[in-house]
Amino acid sequence: MTATTEKYDVIVVGAGFAGLKAARELKAAGKKFLLVEARDRVGGRSKPGEIAGHTVDFGGQWVGPQQKLLLAEAAEMGVETYAQYADGKNILDVDGSIRKYSGDIPKLSLFSLLELGLLEKRWTRECAQLPDGAPWLSDKAEQWDAQTLETWILTHVKTSDARTFARVVSRAVFCAEPSQLSYLFFLEYLKQGQGLECLTGVKDGAQQDKFIGGAWQIPSRMAADIEEHLLLEAPVHYVAQSESGVTVVTEKGTFEAERLIMAVPPALAGRIQYNQPLPARRDGLTQRMPMGSVIKIHIAYERPFWREAGLSGMATSNNRAFNVVFDQTAPGVDIGILVGFIDSVHAVELSSYSEEQRRAGAIADLVHYFGDAAANPIAYAENDWTADEWSRGCYVGTMAPGTLTNYGKALRRPCGRIHWAGTETATEWMGYFEGALQSGVRAAREVMERNT
Amino acid sequence: MTATTEKYDVIVVGAGFAGLKAARELKAAGKKFLLVEARDRVGGRSKPGEIAGHTVDFGGQWVGPQQKLLLAEAAEMGVETYAQYADGKNILDVDGSIRKYSGDIPKLSLFSLLELGLLEKRWTRECAQLPDGAPWLSDKAEQWDAQTLETWILTHVKTSDARTFARVVSRAVFCAEPSQLSYLFFLEYLKQGQGLECLTGVKDGAQQDKFIGGAWQIPSRMAADIEEHLLLEAPVHYVAQSESGVTVVTEKGTFEAERLIMAVPPALAGRIQYNQPLPARRDGLTQRMPMGSVIKIHIAYERPFWREAGLSGMATSNNRAFNVVFDQTAPGVDIGILVGFIDSVHAVELSSYSEEQRRAGAIADLVHYFGDAAANPIAYAENDWTADEWSRGCYVGTMAPGTLTNYGKALRRPCGRIHWAGTETATEWMGYFEGALQSGVRAAREVMERNT
Numbered sequence: 001m002t003a004t005t006e007k008y009d010v011i012v013v014g015a016g017f018a019g020l021k022a023a024r025e026l027k028a029a030g031k032k033f034l035l036v037e038a039r040d041r042v043g044g045r046s047k048p049g050e051i052a053g054h055t056v057d058f059g060g061q062w063v064g065p066q067q068k069l070l071l072a073e074a075a076e077m078g079v080e081t082y083a084q085y086a087d088g089k090n091i092l093d094v095d096g097s098i099r100k101y102s103g104d105i106p107k108l109s110l111f112s113l114l115e116l117g118l119l120e121k122r123w124t125r126e127c128a129q130l131p132d133g134a135p136w137l138s139d140k141a142e143q144w145d146a147q148t149l150e151t152w153i154l155t156h157v158k159t160s161d162a163r164t165f166a167r168v169v170s171r172a173v174f175c176a177e178p179s180q181l182s183y184l185f186f187l188e189y190l191k192q193g194q195g196l197e198c199l200t201g202v203k204d205g206a207q208q209d210k211f212i213g214g215a216w217q218i219p220s221r222m223a224a225d226i227e228e229h230l231l232l233e234a235p236v237h238y239v240a241q242s243e244s245g246v247t248v249v250t251e252k253g254t255f256e257a258e259r260l261i262m263a264v265p266p267a268l269a270g271r272i273q274y275n276q277p278l279p280a281r282r283d284g285l286t287q288r289m290p291m292g293s294v295i296k297i298h299i300a301y302e303r304p305f306w307r308e309a310g311l312s313g314m315a316t317s318n319n320r321a322f323n324v325v326f327d328q329t330a331p332g333v334d335i336g337i338l339v340g341f342i343d344s345v346h347a348v349e350l351s352s353y354s355e356e357q358r359r360a361g362a363i364a365d366l367v368h369y370f371g372d373a374a375a376n377p378i379a380y381a382e383n384d385w386t387a388d389e390w391s392r393g394c395y396v397g398t399m400a401p402g403t404l405t406n407y408g409k410a411l412r413r414p415c416g417r418i419h420w421a422g423t424e425t426a427t428e429w430m431g432y433f434e435g436a437l438q439s440g441v442r443a444a445r446e447v448m449e450r451n452t
Numbered sequence: 453m454t455a456t457t458e459k460y461d462v463i464v465v466g467a468g469f470a471g472l473k474a475a476r477e478l479k480a481a482g483k484k485f486l487l488v489e490a491r492d493r494v495g496g497r498s499k500p501g502e503i504a505g506h507t508v509d510f511g512g513q514w515v516g517p518q519q520k521l522l523l524a525e526a527a528e529m530g531v532e533t534y535a536q537y538a539d540g541k542n543i544l545d546v547d548g549s550i551r552k553y554s555g556d557i558p559k560l561s562l563f564s565l566l567e568l569g570l571l572e573k574r575w576t577r578e579c580a581q582l583p584d585g586a587p588w589l590s591d592k593a594e595q596w597d598a599q600t601l602e603t604w605i606l607t608h609v610k611t612s613d614a615r616t617f618a619r620v621v622s623r624a625v626f627c628a629e630p631s632q633l634s635y636l637f638f639l640e641y642l643k644q645g646q647g648l649e650c651l652t653g654v655k656d657g658a659q660q661d662k663f664i665g666g667a668w669q670i671p672s673r674m675a676a677d678i679e680e681h682l683l684l685e686a687p688v689h690y691v692a693q694s695e696s697g698v699t700v701v702t703e704k705g706t707f708e709a710e711r712l713i714m715a716v717p718p719a720l721a722g723r724i725q726y727n728q729p730l731p732a733r734r735d736g737l738t739q740r741m742p743m744g745s746v747i748k749i750h751i752a753y754e755r756p757f758w759r760e761a762g763l764s765g766m767a768t769s770n771n772r773a774f775n776v777v778f779d780q781t782a783p784g785v786d787i788g789i790l791v792g793f794i795d796s797v798h799a800v801e802l803s804s805y806s807e808e809q810r811r812a813g814a815i816a817d818l819v820h821y822f823g824d825a826a827a828n829p830i831a832y833a834e835n836d837w838t839a840d841e842w843s844r845g846c847y848v849g850t851m852a853p854g855t856l857t858n859y860g861k862a863l864r865r866p867c868g869r870i871h872w873a874g875t876e877t878a879t880e881w882m883g884y885f886e887g888a889l890q891s892g893v894r895a896a897r898e899v900m901e902r903n904t
Contacts, residue, residue, distance in 0.1 A: 146602040146631035148853045154598075179598035180854030235725075237689065267739050271723045273687075280745060280803035280838035280845075287719050287742035287844065288852075293732060345858050351732035386732035392739065393732075400740075400852030401600045402632030406797050 008034050008257035010447050011248050013236050016044020017433045018421040019263030020222040021073070021440025027226055029448055034257070035226060036250050038235035038390045043219040044264075045394055046433065051381040052300040054333055057214045058383035059296070060395065060433055061339075064206035066194055067434035069441075070218075074211060077221040081209040085327040086202045088307065091315035091369045094164055098369065104201050106316075112161035119157065119166070120196050127191035133412075133427040135188040136405045144184035145405040152183040164318045171343040172316070172324045173199060174431075175292030176398045185399035192430045202314075206432070212330065215433070235390075239418065240275035246417045259447040263421040263440065265397045266411075267291055268390070282415055285407040288400065289424060291393025293347035293386045297322065297340055297362050300379040304329045304336030306370050313338055315369040321346040322365035335378065338366065351386045358382060396431035397424045412442070419443045460486050460709035462899050463700050465688050468496020469885045470873040471715030472674040473525070473892025479678050481900055486709070487678060488702050490687035490842045495671040496716075497846055498885065503833040504752040506785055510835035511748070512847065512885055513667045513791075516658035518646055519886035521893075522670075526663060529673040533661040537779040538654045540759065543767035543821045546616055550821065556653050558768075564613035571609065571618070572648050579643035585864075585879040587640040588857045596636035597857040604635040616770045623795040624768070624776045625651060626883075627744030628850050637851035644882045654766075658884070664782065667885070687842075691870065692727035698869045711899040715873040715892065717849045718863075719743055720842070734867055737859040740852065741876060743845025745799035745838045749774065749792055749814050752831040756781050756788030758822050765790055767821040773798040774817035787830065790818065803838045810834060848883035849876045864894070871895045 010026055012019045015037035026033040041047070049058030063070050063081060074081065089100040092107065101107035108116070126144075131137045138144070149170055157163045170178040174189070193199035199206050211217065223230055234252035239260065241247075246260045262269050270278075270286025277283065304327065306313045313327030325340035340362070342350055350358050359380045366374035385394035412425050421443035426435025462478055464471045467489035478485040493499070501510030515522050515533060526533065541552040544559060553559035560568070578596075583589045590596070601622055609615045622630040626641070645651035651658050663669065675682055686704035691712065693699075698712045714721050722730075722738025729735065756779065758765045765779030777792035792814070794802055802810050811832045818826035837846035864877050873895035878887025 142631075146600055146606075148598055148600060148603070150598040150853070151600070151603045177854050177858070179594075180852070180858075271725075273723075277839060277841040277844075280800045280836075283844055284742065284745065284800055284838070290736065290739035293736065348732045348736055348858060384732075386736070387729060389729040392729075392735055400632070400854070401602070402629050402852070406629070406632075406800060 006256070007245065008032050008255065010259050010261060011036065011246070011255055011257040012261045012263055013248070014044065014263035014422065015042040015219070015223060015230060016263060016422070017046065017219055017436035018423060018440040018443070019261070020219050020226070021437045022261050022263060022421055022444040023226045023229060024222060025441055025444035027229070031448070033229055034231060034255055035229050036231045036234040036236060036248065036252070036255070038233070040233050042223040042230070043216050045391055046216045046219050047383065048214055048216040049298065049381055049383060051298040051337060052335055052379040054330070054335070054337065055214050056298055056328060056337070056339070056381070057216055059216065061210050061215045062207045063209050063211065063215070064198065065204060065208060066198060067206070067429060067432065069437040070434045073222070073437060074218050077218050079217045079221070080212045082212050082331055083209055084202050084207050085329065086312050086314065088310045088312040090312050093315065093317035093320060093369060094161070095319060104197065104203070106165065108161040108165065109159065112159040112165070115157065115159050115162040116165060119162065123187065123190055124195055127187050127195065130188055130191050135184060136408045141184055141405050144187060145182050145401055145403070147183050148401055149178035149181040149183050149186045153178055168316055168318050168323070169196070169200060172341070174398050175294040175343045175347065175393070175395060177344050180398065180400060182399050182401040182404060184404050188404065189430060192426065192428050192435070193432070207326070210330070236272050238273045238275070241416045241418070259417045259419060259450065261419045261421050261443045261447060263443070265289070265291060265422055265424050267392060267397055269420070276416065278415055279410070281407055281410040282413070285403070285410040288403045288407055289397035291391065291397055292395055293344055294394045295342040295347045295350060295358065295382055295384045295386065297342065297358070298328060298381045299338050299362060299366065299377045301336040301374070301377050305373040306336070309370070309373070311370060317365070317369070320365045320368065321350055322362040325366070325369065347386055351384055355382060414446065419446050458708070459697065460484050460707065462711050462713060463488065463698070463707055463709040464713045464715055465700070466496065466715035466874065467494040467671070467675060467682060468715060468874070469498065469671055469888035470875060470892040470895070471713070472671050472678070473889045474713050474715060474873055474896040475678045475681060476674060477893055477896035479681070483900070485681055486683060486707055487681050488683045488686040488688060488700065488704070488707070490685070492685050494675040494682070495668050497843055498668045498671050499835065500666055500668040501750065501833055501835060503750040503789060504787055504831040506782070506787070506789065507666050508750055508780060508789070508791070508833070509666045509668055511668065513662050514659045515661050515663065515667070516650065517656060517660060518650060519658070519881060519884065521889040522886045525674070525889060526670050529670050531669045531673070532664045534664050534783055535661055536654050536659050537759075537781065538764050538766065540762045540764040542764050545767065545769035545772060545821060546613070547771060556649065556655070556657070558617065560613040560617065561611065564611040564617070567609065567611050567614040568617060571614065575639065575642055576647055579639050579647065582640055582643050587636060588860045593636055593857050596639060597634050597853055597855070599635050600853055601630035601633040601635050601638045605630055620768055620770050620775070621648070621652060624793070626850050627746040627795045627799065627845070627847060629796050632850065632852055634851050634853040634856060636856050640856065641882060644878065644880050644887070645884070659778070662782070688724050690725045690727070693868045693870065711869045711871060711902060713871045713873050713895045713899060715895070717741070717743060717874055717876050719844060719849055721872070728868065730867055731862070733859055733862040734865070737855070737862040740855045740859055741849035743843065743849055744847055745796055746846045747794040747799045747802065747810065747834055747836045747838065749794065749810070750780060750833045751790050751814060751818065751829045753788040753790070753826070753829050757825040758788070761822070761825070763822060769817070769821070772817045772820065773802055774814040777818070777821065799838055803836055807834060866898065871898045
């Protein structure tokens with residue numbers, strides 16, 4: 001390790017969307033800063049990948065029209081969007097039986113559809129009762145945070161199809177089981193994503209558009225802007241605060257600054273050693289915000305055969321492991337590509353299998369959804385986020401019951417010279433790149449207010 | 453860091469009861485081993501303390517007649533027991549109103565007592581449905597693991613007093629809120645502790661006896677037996693497995709061994725870096741087993757005035773922070789000492805207060821329970837386990853819903869050359885020194901079976 005006498009205004013830890021955004025804000029304000037990153041790349045939960053000669057996103061990829069910060073950042077970086085392909089019918093697989101439907105509303109029984117409509121109204125009403133940035137202050141916070149989403153479903157959802165739908169949503173949105181989630185956390189997340197329809201929808205929703213060439217280009221270009229301040233392959237092992245500043249011990253050297261922005265998820269921030277152990281509430285939070293579990297899979301075919309069969313390529317299943325699938329064929333691409341996810345407990349289980357086994361399982365699921373034409377792909381590519389040392393899961397840190405009410409206050413509260421960023425700290429679009437950007441701006445403002 | 457060419461059969465990480473027991477087993481089998489410990493002392497969640505010139509336990513202290521391994525270990529180490537003082541009446545404070553009662557059964561309404569009796573029978577019956585060492589295989593595992601203990605209480609407990617009692621038990625036994633606990637985990641813990649009466653009782657229960665001179669002497673003397681193999685102040689930063697062995701990087705040097713026993717709680721094991729990131733299920737477990745929160749407080753008086761007033765010194769409260777109190781006056785001690793706990797969310801909150809504030813609050817609570825005679829102590833001593841960097845809470849790692857069924861299998865399953873010990877991995881008396889000792893024996897056997 002090399003010591004340095006140079007002292008920064010701010011050290012930012014983590015070069016995902018949050019850390020990069022904070023860094024750009026600091027640069028704009030003329031601050032002297034350093035951005036350290038454990039990986040050999042920037043982007044965090046955004047990551048480039050490749051299948052059959054085409055670049056794709058191994059990490060997050062969608063953007064909705066409500067996500068203004070992300071759209072603005074992409075525009076500034078010169079990354080354009082295109083619409084998620086959604087023409088034709090979607091597939092819903094419930095207990096092995098295939099149903100085809102158009103639009104966002106699956107083909108369920110009339111009673112189930114009626115119940116889902118009522119459910120969504122109820123959730124909208126309850127979300128509105130959560131004070132911005134402080135859901136734990138809601139009158140019903142204790143009650144909602146004392147139960148799991150599964151308990152809530154069993155109590156309040158009567159039809160089998162509606163229950164199935166609510167559970168599928170939990171897996172697809174949180175990469176976690178409804179048994180693992182606090183109902184209050186579920187509501188807060190729904191609220192931050194402007195409701196269920198927006199969060200889960202394509203048209204007018206969070207899956208409306210993708211980025212030409214990949215979302216990963218955005219952090220990549222953000223990094224180019226602050227390149228001389230960026231230190232890759234520098235995992236942080238130790239953070240020491242004193243009256244005069246903060247010392248950060250990384251694998252690439254030891255650095256000093258006035259303040260630090262920790263732009264990594266709580267679960268990972270908790271794995272760093274601190275000279276003043278974090279306060280009980282903050283350390284407790286890092287023990288209680290486990291990452292969701294997901295394996296992202298791309299499968300390429302000679303042609304987008306599903307389009308020819310009048311299908312959108314979208315499929316959802318309540319019991320198959322490869323349980324959420326979308327068309328991933330970008331404009332101008334002459335082959336067909338599907339993308340999908342192994343979510344939640346399926347990801348935990350299949351992470352220990354071989355790639356060959358996962359490949360065979362994913363293809364079998366696609367054959368079940370789309371027929372025999374899916375049996376012979378030309379390429380397969382996967383990214384197991386549960387095995388990624390510097391994310392330890394995706395998309396986001398989640399909360400079991402009793403966490404938000406008792407530890408929520410620690411999400412953004414600075415600990416001495418340490419300020420917290422990352423999408424888990426967002427007050428809008430937590431879990432999304434949009435929330436990460438918001439948190440980067442907020443944390444940069446925090447340190448600049450204290451530095452003046 | 454110093455490199456070494458010496459290769460051990462086994463390196464044990466963590467010199468609490470589990471690690472020390474594993475080390476003693478390895479010594480007895482003639483193995484070449486090293487025991488590394490982050491702290492400057494052995495004992496883990498057992499720790500010596502002092503008040504008014506008397507030695508006390510700042511960590512765990514009680515032993516029940518069912519805890520055969522602990523009693524045997526204590527006897528071998530020459531540490532004797534004495535009975536927890538329990539003569540006279542106990543205090544129960546419910547919402548500010550004091551009730552005095554004798555024995556283990558609090559003074560509740562007849563309906564509440566009837567309901568508690570039924571509850572206990574029901575819990576005993578349900579505990580019996582959990583397969584030993586694999587509660588996730590129970591027919592009702594999914595159902596019980598999908599809800600919080602609080603949800604279960606609201607559904608199955610009708611009288612207000614019985615609800616209060618169940619919540620008080622949760623805080624006292626787990627140092628966690630009933631909203632934070634899986635009902636399946638609650639049952640498994642109850643089962644491992646031979647039922648509610650045994651777990652919470654004094655006479656014939658887990659609080660029946662204490663150790664003359666302190667429980668901390670047991671690990672201290674166990675350590676003396678393996679002194680030349682013990683390395684203190686050596687936090688482990690990195691563990692690297694290869695085909696030929698395992699390398700452990702500590703603050704005191706780098707060491708090689710055939711196998712490793714990790715005898716620290718999952719939450720802390722997860723904070724170590726591994727060259728092969730832990731498998732998804734194991735890493736996921738480390739993200740999902742947060743430590744309970746507790747501050748242990750001793751308060752000394754010139755005389756054990758409560759005894760003279762016909763009180764046992766035992767007090768329990770459902771809404772005061774200093775919510776569980778016992779007589780801590782050892783035989784032959786000429787002053788009076790009370791010991792008690794600030795549990796669960798109260799500990800999280802009060803951890804950020806000053807010692808002076810906690811002292812004033814604890815004394816006020818004692819005055820509420822025992823009268824004005826409690827107002828003028830001669831000494832105060834506390835240990836905030838939530839602030840202890842190498843425990844990050846006490847007594848034990850707990851599980852929210854969805855954890856035991858999905859991650860429980862990872863508790864004891866070795867990861868390559870890494871074997872897991874610690875009270876969280878026990879199949880009897882998880883959370884107690886007894887469970888830690890069982891785990892040490894089991895882990896030592898595991899590595900020896902693989903080494904032959």
